[in-house]
Amino acid sequence: MMQTNTIPIAIDEQPWVLPNKGIVGMWCLIAAEAAIFLIFVTAYLFYLGKSLTGPTPAQVLELPIVGTICLLSSSITVHMAVAALRKGNIRGCTLGLGGTVALASAFLVTTAQEWHHLIYDFGLTIRTNLFGTTYYSLVGLHATHVIVGLLLLIAAFFFSLSGRVTEHHAERLEVLSLYWHFVDAVWVVVFLVVYVIGR
Amino acid sequence: MATSTTGLEAIDVTAPPTQPPGPSLIYQWLTTVDHKKIGLMYIVYALLFLVVAGIEAMIMRVQLAVPNNHAVSPQVFNQLFTMHGTTMIFFVAVPVLFGFGNYLIPLMIGARDMAFPRLNAFSFWISAFGGLLLYLSYFAGSGLYGAGAAPDVGWFAYAPLTAKVFSPGHSSDYWTLSVLLSGIGTTGTAINIVATAFCMRCKGMTLMRMPLLVWLFVVASCMVFAAVSPLTAAQIMLCLDRYLGSHFFDTQAGGSAVLWMHFFWIFGHPEVYILILPTFAFVNEIIPVFSRKAIFGYPAMVAASVAIGFVSLSVWAHHMFTIGLGPAGNTFFVFATMVVSVPTGIKMFNWLATIWGGKVIYRVPMLFCVGFLFQFLIAGLTGIMLSAAPFDWQLSASYFVVAHFHYVIVGGILFSLFGAFYYWYPKVTGRMMSETLGKWHFWMFVIGFHLTFDFMHIPGLLGMPRRIYTYEAGRGWELWNIIIGIGAIIQGVATLIFVYNLIYSYFRGPEAGPDPWDAWTLEWSTTSPPPDYNFAIEPSVSSARPLWDLKHPEDQDSRYE
Numbered sequence A: 001m002m003q004t005n006t007i008p009i010a011i012d013e014q015p016w017v018l019p020n021k022g023i024v025g026m027w028c029l030i031a032a033e034a035a036i037f038l039i040f041v042t043a044y045l046f047y048l049g050k051s052l053t054g055p056t057p058a059q060v061l062e063l064p065i066v067g068t069i070c071l072l073s074s075s076i077t078v079h080m081a082v083a084a085l086r087k088g089n090i091r092g093c094t095l096g097l098g099g100t101v102a103l104a105s106a107f108l109v110t111t112a113q114e115w116h117h118l119i120y121d122f123g124l125t126i127r128t129n130l131f132g133t134t135y136y137s138l139v140g141l142h143a144t145h146v147i148v149g150l151l152l153l154i155a156a157f158f159f160s161l162s163g164r165v166t167e168h169h170a171e172r173l174e175v176l177s178l179y180w181h182f183v184d185a186v187w188v189v190v191f192l193v194v195y196v197i198g199r
Numbered sequence B: 001m002a003t004s005t006t007g008l009e010a011i012d013v014t015a016p017p018t019q020p021p022g023p024s025l026i027y028q029w030l031t032t033v034d035h036k037k038i039g040l041m042y043i044v045y046a047l048l049f050l051v052v053a054g055i056e057a058m059i060m061r062v063q064l065a066v067p068n069n070h071a072v073s074p075q076v077f078n079q080l081f082t083m084h085g086t087t088m089i090f091f092v093a094v095p096v097l098f099g100f101g102n103y104l105i106p107l108m109i110g111a112r113d114m115a116f117p118r119l120n121a122f123s124f125w126i127s128a129f130g131g132l133l134l135y136l137s138y139f140a141g142s143g144l145y146g147a148g149a150a151p152d153v154g155w156f157a158y159a160p161l162t163a164k165v166f167s168p169g170h171s172s173d174y175w176t177l178s179v180l181l182s183g184i185g186t187t188g189t190a191i192n193i194v195a196t197a198f199c200m201r202c203k204g205m206t207l208m209r210m211p212l213l214v215w216l217f218v219v220a221s222c223m224v225f226a227a228v229s230p231l232t233a234a235q236i237m238l239c240l241d242r243y244l245g246s247h248f249f250d251t252q253a254g255g256s257a258v259l260w261m262h263f264f265w266i267f268g269h270p271e272v273y274i275l276i277l278p279t280f281a282f283v284n285e286i287i288p289v290f291s292r293k294a295i296f297g298y299p300a301m302v303a304a305s306v307a308i309g310f311v312s313l314s315v316w317a318h319h320m321f322t323i324g325l326g327p328a329g330n331t332f333f334v335f336a337t338m339v340v341s342v343p344t345g346i347k348m349f350n351w352l353a354t355i356w357g358g359k360v361i362y363r364v365p366m367l368f369c370v371g372f373l374f375q376f377l378i379a380g381l382t383g384i385m386l387s388a389a390p391f392d393w394q395l396s397a398s399y400f401v402v403a404h405f406h407y408v409i410v411g412g413i414l415f416s417l418f419g420a421f422y423y424w425y426p427k428v429t430g431r432m433m434s435e436t437l438g439k440w441h442f443w444m445f446v447i448g449f450h451l452t453f454d455f456m457h458i459p460g461l462l463g464m465p466r467r468i469y470t471y472e473a474g475r476g477w478e479l480w481n482i483i484i485g486i487g488a489i490i491q492g493v494a495t496l497i498f499v500y501n502l503i504y505s506y507f508r509g510p511e512a513g514p515d516p517w518d519a520w521t522l523e524w525s526t527t528s529p530p531p532d533y534n535f536a537i538e539p540s541v542s543s544a545r546p547l548w549d550l551k552h553p554e555d556q557d558s559r560y561e
Helices: A021-046 A065-086 A090-122 A130-161 A167-197 B002-014 B023-031 B035-064 B074-108 B117-140 B171-199 B212-244 B257-291 B298-314 B326-355 B364-387 B389-395 B399-429 B435-461 B478-508 B546-551
Strands: none
Touching: A021 A130, A021 A167, A021 B171, A021 B212, A021 B257, A065 A090, A065 A167, A090 A130, A130 A167, A130 B212, B023 B035, B035 B074, B035 B117, B035 B478, B074 B117, B074 B171, B074 B212, B074 B257, B074 B399, B117 B171, B171 B212, B212 B257, B212 B298, B257 B298, B257 B326, B257 B364, B257 B399, B298 B326, B326 B364, B326 B389, B364 B389, B364 B399, B364 B435, B399 B435, B399 B478, B435 B478
């Protein structure tokens, strides 16, 4: 009764603009990841003070000030990288990405030091008690996300360094920066839950 | 317009001979990122698992048909109900629905493919690998020495049953890892669906002109983010417990078994809605076409779907009334559960209002949708009964509950799914399914379904607990279990007719043409089966029923918007 391909072509009145799929996809991923973190945070809060043996958070945890400053400022540098790329400033973008990589690595080093300190000086492992279980899994889950983001940032940094990044990639870099902001926001929550409320 | 079409068709015609047939065909399917091929692989893989999990159900019915039966051992029975439940939810229902979504959503919104084709392929293969891993447990579940063992901890795997102490060997590892993989695949596809619906729509297709099917898949996908992720988190915790010796669910070290229940049901109940919303989506497309009327209350349908999505995230603990939530918790979850029935009722009335006054054509897809309406209503009513905490205390973990959720899953989800198969099969294959076989399938399935699941409520009321391996004579359960078994056999035969129909019609079915149902959404404007590129020219729409506008230029929908 009807032929195929007869849907008429648009008689353009206004341009048809749709959101960027990378950004929408990343927001979806962030929603899913946020739910995962929410469950781990819930478990952490639920098990606060329920450990049958020591050590307790108050005995062993110290505020990770340096790491926190590094990670939070890396959000600023990645934002600067995207902003520079938008304006076509490739050099600024490379610098911003390099700074982000350095700051993220510094954060991971402080986490590694903290874990080394906890494991070798206080004998706290994931098996020790409920605090160890929930602490290492929550902080470890966040650190895993930092590592994934760091690998992507390193890739972007080298692409930028070798001159393969152009202004057209600004939206793609923005997807990565969105992820990175999320990782930072999660750290704010982890910091509050583990080091402020939980201590 | 015509020239570009012939141009693309010419490419289409000349392309195949350059590649040798045989191995390259397998290679094409293994490496494809085409949403139609991936959708079909999802569906075929789910159908295979449907048969496997159906056979498991049959064996359980044989075992329970008469008292004091020893057809299978208690250990095997535990494995059977675990594998049946896990397979049906994670490796049948989710993949088959996402398969339909994959196939239909780009076609319905006039797009070439999903937003992230490679993510799509990844999601499919990771889910498929999860299903295979689950069944590998039959050969390797206890480790490499000796015979394998399937998981036997129940589909919700309550702690501390899954702890190393109570579940030695690797059978529970297979369960947790395969469910984890399935969860990753599901999340990936959900991301893809949302991004596709928001970013790939053709010109003129505003959100309120999107086919309702796409809307419902979007809502279901958003629920995946909120509901499947907690399951993924809980599986990570269980893995940490089993592999690294952490204590999340280790009651000996202060861990909480109830926490697992919460985490599981935060996933488990919304999951039911993740499954039912896509089937609502099928009904939303089929009922209007076979009633020859536009859907009644499109905005109300969208609003009700979103409302179901939100409310269903706060009802999970109605699975846990018997553990003692306290009066405040009980009251909250009783009311939250009952509130879900309000938007669901809105949908029910909208479907009835769509049929009301329409020229109803009772072809097979419509028959299944009518069956869906009746059965889903009854399933909803027993759901409201069970949502009252005192009633639930009495009947929790009895066959009444089993009957209730099978009424939802078989009577609701499966019926609408069958309708979707008959409705979209011509689009996928270019051939119609046999109407006669379809009617045999429908009526036998209806009879078998009602024999099994209507009568399953009764032993539940008489106190028969779920998951028991066998029972003594003289409790008044014998007759009901026999009837349930007979119904199961009839359903099995009906399913075989369906599978036969799928295969037979592929070779012998009459040619369908692009639009056999005289329908209104975009997928019917392209050829059947659709070409790789879906649409030679990007369509452009000006109402929710673009093909209606095209067929009735004198009375276009766009005039009323």
